[in-house]
Amino acid sequence: MKKTLLPILFIFLFSFISNAQHVFDKGDIAINAGIGVGGTGGLFPSLEFSAEYGAIPTGTIGLVSFGGKAAYKYSRYTYNNWFNNSNNKRDYNYHQFEFGVRAAWHLLYFENNKWDAYAGFGTGLRLYNDYYYNNFENDIRSNGRTGGYVEGFVGGRMMINEGFGFYAEAGYSHTSNARIGFTFLF
16 A cells, blocks of 8 residues: 555645645736837837746756737927927827737746746737827827737746746837736636
């Protein structure tokens, strides 16, 4: 009895410990909410939301995840053309939205339940609008446009407990070049 119970108990404990060694595993869902800086339209912060699902294990070294992204950025600045006229005030407003899909590869090389490192890319639809007003010439222009976007990023998570932590990403995107925020794992 002892000879069969001991290996079964060892296998059970080993499988439980090995599942807890990585932050993001197959079947997990991660939701990120944060702010970003940089990108198109100035240094104003953007609001960024993304979600991902751990889908394809790549052996002992990684996991591929798929998900989506939604982001919004608003920028505004005003300037005076002092050369022509001191009353020549110009206002510029810029709105942009991004909706798309993302894929990331999570490095599972580190056997750690606090850190997650990943890199990925995304693509989707970009909606943006320029609004320009010149009070001296009474000139108003508004240009709404639609186009595609691509992004590349590297990032990481630091977990405070099993379901909550912080994330940071850096890379190329129209809404931001660097993002920080909260992450929730389910």
